[in-house]
Amino acid sequence: MEAFHFPNRRQFMGIAAGSALGASMLLAEASDDAPAREPFYFAVIADPHCAEGPKAGMEAYGNGVEKFLRCFDRMKELPKEEQPDFALVAGDIHPEALAPHLDKITLPLHVVAGNHEGSEETRGRLRAMFPQDFGSGDGVRDYYAFTHKGVRFIAVCDAGAGGDHIGHFSSELIEPHGQCDWLEKELRGPEPRKVLFAHIPPALDDVERNMYMGRNDSRWFLELVRQTKPEMLFFGHLHHPTEENRIGDTQSINVRSCCWNFKNEPIGFLLVRVCVNRMEFREVITGTCADKQ
Numbered sequence: 001m002e003a004f005h006f007p008n009r010r011q012f013m014g015i016a017a018g019s020a021l022g023a024s025m026l027l028a029e030a031s032d033d034a035p036a037r038e039p040f041y042f043a044v045i046a047d048p049h050c051a052e053g054p055k056a057g058m059e060a061y062g063n064g065v066e067k068f069l070r071c072f073d074r075m076k077e078l079p080k081e082e083q084p085d086f087a088l089v090a091g092d093i094h095p096e097a098l099a100p101h102l103d104k105i106t107l108p109l110h111v112v113a114g115n116h117e118g119s120e121e122t123r124g125r126l127r128a129m130f131p132q133d134f135g136s137g138d139g140v141r142d143y144y145a146f147t148h149k150g151v152r153f154i155a156v157c158d159a160g161a162g163g164d165h166i167g168h169f170s171s172e173l174i175e176p177h178g179q180c181d182w183l184e185k186e187l188r189g190p191e192p193r194k195v196l197f198a199h200i201p202p203a204l205d206d207v208e209r210n211m212y213m214g215r216n217d218s219r220w221f222l223e224l225v226r227q228t229k230p231e232m233l234f235f236g237h238l239h240h241p242t243e244e245n246r247i248g249d250t251q252s253i254n255v256r257s258c259c260w261n262f263k264n265e266p267i268g269f270l271l272v273r274v275c276v277n278r279m280e281f282r283e284v285i286t287g288t289c290a291d292k293q
Helices: 064-076 095-104 120-129 179-187 215-228
Strands: 040-045 087-090 109-112 144-148 151-155 194-197 232-235 243-247 250-254 267-274 279-287
Touching (some): 040 064, 064 087, 064 095, 064 267, 064 279, 109 151, 179 215, 215 250
Parallel strands (some): 040 087, 087 109, 194 232, 232 250
Antiparallel strands (some): 040 267, 144 151, 267 279
């Protein structure tokens, strides 16, 4: 079994932080909000693309929804002490394909929209499937936060209308307007430990390009992260092997897809361990292309 990684200059995987303080919960499913005295675990899954068919070289793992469900099968095989409390899903879910299979997943899910949920129809389906996070009716929201065992988890929507592969915090499709003000308040909130997840990552080099947040969005976000110092950030969207970056004191992770990755790289998800004074993660690989075996 893969070992957890600990901090050094070349390999992440620990972040020092102060003890967590209790904060009020938004979700009943998120357990109690008291700081954890023992480590707990959560999973991060990116880009399940549930509606897509089998990929060349990876036919043995089935279609998108089958590969997504495979992640949860692997979680059940983990030792009891490593069973995650919930999973964060970083966008591109294809809710219409997942809906008939959602009852097969017993682990609580907290999701954000990706660019594949870029229409009123697909965004509406995603909201309806997860009302405990997104709300309903006049209270619908595409971004939200909850506290679990003293850690504040902040779900950000940077996927706008029309399937745009460039990330934005403001769009006519993102409800309600005012996400930037909300995010500033969340990241400056009283909880000492915070984790943020979204679909599209920021551009760290101040170069405007496809597949990342727009330049101005990236600049604003990066400065906010440097000022507020959340503990960890997770993004999907890139379909590359998992990569780690540092934004000031914050570790930022771009997570490989559990459905397909460019150059037929392996698929999988992250398992994150939250300790009293650090977080660390390891990858769980769920499939490898036949030509790389």
